[in-house]
Amino acid sequence: MPTRLALTALVLSCTAIAGAYLLAFLPGGAPPWAAWGLAIGSAGSLSSMMALGAVRGGRLRPVPLAASVLTFLVVAGSFGAALLLPANEGPDAVLVLGLPLRAAIVLYGVGLVPILFLPWMYAASFDADTLSQADLDRVRRAAQERGA
Amino acid sequence: MSGYFEMQVGASAAMRHPAIIGIAVFYFVVVSAIGIWATRRTKSASDYFVAGQGIGIVTLAIAAMASTLSGFAFIGGPGLVYNVGTGAVFLVLAASITNTMGAWVLAKRMRLLGEARGLITVPDAIAARFRSPAAQGLSAVAILVAVIGYMATNFLALGLVIDAMFATGLTLGIWLAMLVTLSYTVAGGILAGVYTDLFEGLVKTLASVTVFYYVLRAGGGMEGITRAIAAVDATFLGPWGKMPALSALSLFFVFGLGSLGQPHVAHKFYMLRDPRRLKWYPALMSVAMSLTLLLYVGVGLAMRAKVASGALPPLARADDATPAFVLGFTPSVVAGIVFAGVIAAGMSTVNSFMNIGAAALTHDLPRAFGRRVTDELRWGRAWTLVLSFAAVLVAQMSGTLVAFLGIFGYGLFASTLVPALAIGLNWQGATREGAVASIATGLGLTLVLETLAFFKVFSLPMGVTVSGLALLLSLLVFFVVSWATRARAASQLDADVKLVMEV
Numbered sequence: 001m002p003t004r005l006a007l008t009a010l011v012l013s014c015t016a017i018a019g020a021y022l023l024a025f026l027p028g029g030a031p032p033w034a035a036w037g038l039a040i041g042s043a044g045s046l047s048s049m050m051a052l053g054a055v056r057g058g059r060l061r062p063v064p065l066a067a068s069v070l071t072f073l074v075v076a077g078s079f080g081a082a083l084l085l086p087a088n089e090g091p092d093a094v095l096v097l098g099l100p101l102r103a104a105i106v107l108y109g110v111g112l113v114p115i116l117f118l119p120w121m122y123a124a125s126f127d128a129d130t131l132s133q134a135d136l137d138r139v140r141r142a143a144q145e146r147g148a
Numbered sequence: 149m150s151g152y153f154e155m156q157v158g159a160s161a162a163m164r165h166p167a168i169i170g171i172a173v174f175y176f177v178v179v180s181a182i183g184i185w186a187t188r189r190t191k192s193a194s195d196y197f198v199a200g201q202g203i204g205i206v207t208l209a210i211a212a213m214a215s216t217l218s219g220f221a222f223i224g225g226p227g228l229v230y231n232v233g234t235g236a237v238f239l240v241l242a243a244s245i246t247n248t249m250g251a252w253v254l255a256k257r258m259r260l261l262g263e264a265r266g267l268i269t270v271p272d273a274i275a276a277r278f279r280s281p282a283a284q285g286l287s288a289v290a291i292l293v294a295v296i297g298y299m300a301t302n303f304l305a306l307g308l309v310i311d312a313m314f315a316t317g318l319t320l321g322i323w324l325a326m327l328v329t330l331s332y333t334v335a336g337g338i339l340a341g342v343y344t345d346l347f348e349g350l351v352k353t354l355a356s357v358t359v360f361y362y363v364l365r366a367g368g369g370m371e372g373i374t375r376a377i378a379a380v381d382a383t384f385l386g387p388w389g390k391m392p393a394l395s396a397l398s399l400f401f402v403f404g405l406g407s408l409g410q411p412h413v414a415h416k417f418y419m420l421r422d423p424r425r426l427k428w429y430p431a432l433m434s435v436a437m438s439l440t441l442l443l444y445v446g447v448g449l450a451m452r453a454k455v456a457s458g459a460l461p462p463l464a465r466a467d468d469a470t471p472a473f474v475l476g477f478t479p480s481v482v483a484g485i486v487f488a489g490v491i492a493a494g495m496s497t498v499n500s501f502m503n504i505g506a507a508a509l510t511h512d513l514p515r516a517f518g519r520r521v522t523d524e525l526r527w528g529r530a531w532t533l534v535l536s537f538a539a540v541l542v543a544q545m546s547g548t549l550v551a552f553l554g555i556f557g558y559g560l561f562a563s564t565l566v567p568a569l570a571i572g573l574n575w576q577g578a579t580r581e582g583a584v585a586s587i588a589t590g591l592g593l594t595l596v597l598e599t600l601a602f603f604k605v606f607s608l609p610m611g612v613t614v615s616g617l618a619l620l621l622s623l624l625v626f627f628v629v630s631w632a633t634r635a636r637a638a639s640q641l642d643a644d645v646k647l648v649m650e651v
Contacts, residue, residue, distance in 0.1 A: 003575060007627075010571075014623050017401060020394060021617060024609040030394055034611075038397035046245055046404050052574045053253030057650050064252065071245060079397065082387035089382040091375065098370025100378070102387040103234050107445075110400075111241045115438060118248040119430035126427035131256050135651040136263075136423055142644045143264045 013044030078109030171484030183332025186340030196337030209432035214349030229448025235389030242404030285516025299539035348492030355489030394611030406562030559615025563590030567626035582630030
């Protein structure tokens with residue numbers, strides 16, 4: 001079931017991107033809202049792919065599931081905020097950590113914030129949710145039996 | 149990229165400072181020493197292609213980072229930031245996610261497949277997953293096409309830097325770059341490649357962090373840089389820079405999801421000594437990449453701020469941003485480390501491609517036709533030589549052609565390998581027919597559309613890239629054909645591969 005859900009989310013994400021691309025072929029180019037298809041679709045494709053890879057024995061454990069959902073929320077939220085907020089990058093713009101607000105949301109939100117949780121969630125759940133010594137031993141036994 | 153191909157005469161003269169040349173010579177000596185050491189330890193095809201499955205996690209992560217970030221990260225990337233502002237950062241923005249995603253999707257499965265089957269190439273994994281020599285052969289062809297382009301681009305870039313530093317002339321510079329890289333790759337194989345990558349990765353990181361310090365110092369901090377740019381061009385530091393939102397987001401999609409189809413990274417997972425050390429791969433890789441990308445983001449912004457404030461005239465070519473900044477705003481020693489970093493970036497990328505290209509010719513293509521090469525070590529070395537000479541000849545052709553070949557490499561890898569490799573290893577319902585159809589779709593679409601665009605016969609609308617479209621369509625073809633042939637899926641999966649996909 002988790003595999004099917006992750007694949008469905010991946011296909012839907014690809015469909016959203018395909019929709020945005022199709023709109024670009026319209027006379028006069030893509031309408032501004034077409035970017036939403038890519039914003040949601042690209043966030044969805046990365047997080048659903050992550051979930052697909054984290055499925056083990058037909059189950060998606062809580063930590064990888066949380067990592068995937070959080071990634072989607074952070075990326076889609078950052079891109080969405082950048083699309084929704086009014087442009088204000090002129091000389092009097094409010095700066096956040098040295099960048100205008102919308103650029104800061106995208107560059108820090110998408111480029112840095114995931115580093116604060118993803119690698120550490122992966123490491124923290126590795127033994128229980130990704131690869132235990134017992135799993136490794138099973139694969140090695142199978143390899144020996146195949147070679148025998 | 150043309151600016152990089154025609155380095156300014158003034159910059160070339162400044163690059164011949166004794167400190168810069170001394171550091172470059174020291175760099176070549178260290179690389180040669182690693183090559184000699186690795187050559188003595190390379191005794192089998194396994195040593196040559198997968199370092200005898202004997203490298204540690206820190207080496208793996210830094211080597212993967214080094215081969216991922218080519219010379220583009222130090223020259224073309226900052227130039228692109230100088231030109232289009234924050235939009236250029238979308239090429240590397242997904243790096244905060246892709247390392248962890250790659251660990252979950254590929255690293256464990258690839259390494260366990262290596263354990264179960266003794267695999268040595270990426271097409272090997274596709275063949276094992278689908279029991280399909282056709283998929284192995286097609287993916288090997290895609291890899292070869294992209295590898296030649298990547299190698300030629302990097303040889304040309306390296307030749308230009310060597311020419312600028314040592315006044316060798318471009319042709320001799322290209323040949324010297326090839327001969328140095330070849331000398332340690334052909335003899336020491338990937339073992340030499342990985343350990344030189346480790347050294348080169350450390351040089352790149354040191355260069356990037358040091359330059360970023362000087363970026364902040366020269367620009368008056370990020371706020372000073374931003375205020376200087378915003379005073380003359382408000383859109384430059386908008387969320388998408390000077391690109392349409394659709395174009396910037398399209399780059400994020402291609403370079404995000406496409407990261408799962410880069411064979412020079414995926415191939416390295418086979419080499420890890422202890423699979424359970426993968427636990428630290430995302431953390432190490434994310435930190436290393438973030439530090440090494442500081443130069444990419446910082447230099448272009450700092451140079452744009454200097455131009456905006458009137459402190460410098462506009463650059464004749466955007467790709468001169470890095471040489472101009474390090475020669476103008478950092479001490480000679482730092483400039484030396486940066487130029488060594490540029491050479492390191494090119495060489496570490498090239499040696500990875502030499503190795504996977506040679507493996508495609510020695511290992512994958514013969515197997516696709518039901519044959520096996522008896523002495524893969526000797527033939528691997530021979531094909532490394534042939535590929536290198538072919539790439540050097542291509543590099544000496546027109547700069548436009550080389551740039552064209554370099555552009556589609558990433559997209560070609562993404563569209564041909566992501567569905568069959570990344571999804572295939574995680575979805576038991578995928579089928580051989582879906583894999584072959586998606587690889588053929590990615591290969592055909594990328595070649596046809598890029599060629600039509602190159603000759604200006606046809607171009608896609610603003611916001612749609614060939615690589616994005618090819619990746620998207622190959623994914624959709626993979627899903628549709630696998631779904632249509634789903635009755636055959638279970639019979640195409642061996643028990644040991646199924647186990648690797650389930651643990």
